[in-house]
Amino acid sequence: MSLEASSSAAAAQGKRKKKENDNLTGYLFILPFLVGFFALTVFPVVMSLYLSFTNYDMLGTPSWIGFANYERMLMDDPKFVQSVKVTLFYVFTAVPFRLVFALAVALLLARLVVMKGMYRTLLYLPSVIGGSVAVSVMWRQLFGNEGALNSILAKLGLPTVSWLGDPAYAIWTLILLYGWQFGSSMLIFLAGLKNIPASYYEAAEVDGAGAWRRFVRITIPLLTPIILFNVVMQTIQGFMAFTPSYIIFEDGRPLNSTLVYVLYMFQRAFTFFDMGYASAMAWLLLLVIGLFTALIFKSSSYWVHYESEGER
């Protein structure tokens, strides 16, 4: 009995020891990631928080100036205000546009019977290449004064428009580009649609519900968790838009009408060597994105429907 007990205790100890060894091996395996994560992500993030309270031009040493960067940003920088306006407008139009578009395409795809895979791949393609420099260059060609769109308009006898040169239209070409990269949201919607049991629709049909009613009463409510996820992800992405306005409009031209927040931040950091100010902008952006995300989550209790209600 006692022997048994001691042997089982020894076994337990051995097991524990072995487990510790396992942990060590595990940590060793993720060490490359950990090193990278701390050195390349955590350290710069913490550093940028420090820099946001300094005046730092990258050549000299940072000098502590307290909240001066934040003050200047909020009180005394019309260009900052302009970039905030442009970004908010962009997020509030481009994100809904992309989501509605993605959902519409997903609905069509879900009905498709033949060559599903091919269509899905083709429709996803813009998202893979959409953020790239090449597409931005192509956008310039499409919407340029002598671009494809204007030559079509001219052929049809319609007046041509300077899409990229007119401050009233320029931002819309960016919104269109954002909408066109609907692929990832579409795939997520598609997966969500497939999870809705067909029996619901059948039952509704038997009860005489039309297509619209089925969509509004079954598809949308059951899709709300997916919609929530997409809204959050896309809003975050929308706030961080940079490449297209950098490439298509150089410096946010015309008249700073396409000067999105991150582009202005980039200008401050790397064109004017105002790294402290740019760091402050980055932290404000983080807080604002966090706030918007929290608001969306908070609002979700009013419109998101979970099938297992017990948890709420």
Add this chain to the structure above:
Amino acid sequence: MRRRSTLITLAAALMLTFTMSACSNGGGNAGTNNTPTNEGATPAVTNSGKEGAGEGSAGDSEEDITLRLMWWGSQTRHDLTNEVVKLYESKNPHVNIETEFTSFDGYWEKLAAMVAGNNMPDVLQMNFGEYMTQYASKDVLLDMKPFTENGTIDVSKANEGIMASGIANGQLLGIPLGMNALTVIYDEQMLQDAGVAAPDMNWTWDDWKKAAETVYAKTGNYGTQGLEITNIFEYYARQHGQKMYSEDGKGLGFDDKLLAEYLAMTLEQQEKKTYPSMDVIMQHEAIEDQLIVHGKAPFDFRWSNQVVALTKAANRTLKLAPLPGPDSSKGMYLKPSLFFSISKKSKHQEEAAKFIDYFINDVEANKIMMGERGVPITSTIRETLAADLDETNKMIFDYIDRIGENSSPIDSVYPAGASEISKAMEEIHEQVMYKQLTPEEAAAEFRKRAEEIIARGAE
């Protein structure tokens, strides 16, 4: 309980944004790297492991040493410079040169990061104006006066005015590698077809306007390409006896009236349709895209070293004239197209200086480069190269000689934040051309913004 769940939601939201931001930041960065900088394609030869090996005392020149050399430029420049570096290495077997090169866009970010990381190259390309001012104020460049005085860098045949441009804070921080000047490039054929006389050394802004209007009236083409405001307005101020910045660098050096007058002039041309509207200008920014290249405008204003690329794209002969007068010789100046500077922390300052001497004085090296960095600064090299020049380069060399005799010294006072001031000028120019501001309002607005930027830089 409710409060707690709110907190958790908030924390989760922050976490999510954090990770999301982190991921997409990576993507964004990759995007920027792919942008014009071309950095990905650059075979940067930084071999930090090698550094330190074979580094001896700076005085003993026969010990094997490694110099690091960095520049920006086009592919042509990369090829030519690498060739010259190879030649230098073969002549000086104890020197190994590691080269790093990018395009202009990525260069300053890279250099700033290197300075911050205490990892500056020994010899580096530097630009006149705000960049030189900025680096001079940080005290990271070496004063090369001792080397020019003891003859390690031979500048006895160099143009004195141009050598002076490398002096900042009383120290010789840059050795100019070439000379440049603003110029009006014109299409003689187009002017002839419209019955307009070609510009000469004494033409004026009125001649320019008349020529542009006649070309527009007779052919329907634009009368001129748009003017890049910062450089051209600086010339305009100089020709009127004023300056871009005041002598002490603490303010602007011109009257609001002058800027308003200049803006009104370009706006008037735009109204008359002889001058392209802003959106047309914006969409023709690459050299190959310029209106003059496609025969859509007879005039183009730019730096003389860009004429090579422009002529190549146009595939026909274009000619050069100084900017319009009156008093163009007061406004015109020779500009150092580029400098080589030495890092103050370089362990091989003398070897670095020897390399620069070779770069500006060696005939063989300059025959390889053929004035790619601007017209060579020493008269001996200019004369030697003259025989082998092609038609375009001969024209540029002649032009620089002519301007050398008809110009005034360059203004080299730039306040900190000059690059932001230039940007502000471009913005108010845009606002005038889009008719959001009148020229007078714009001039006042520019002064306000420029003074704010200068004040901030002085803090």
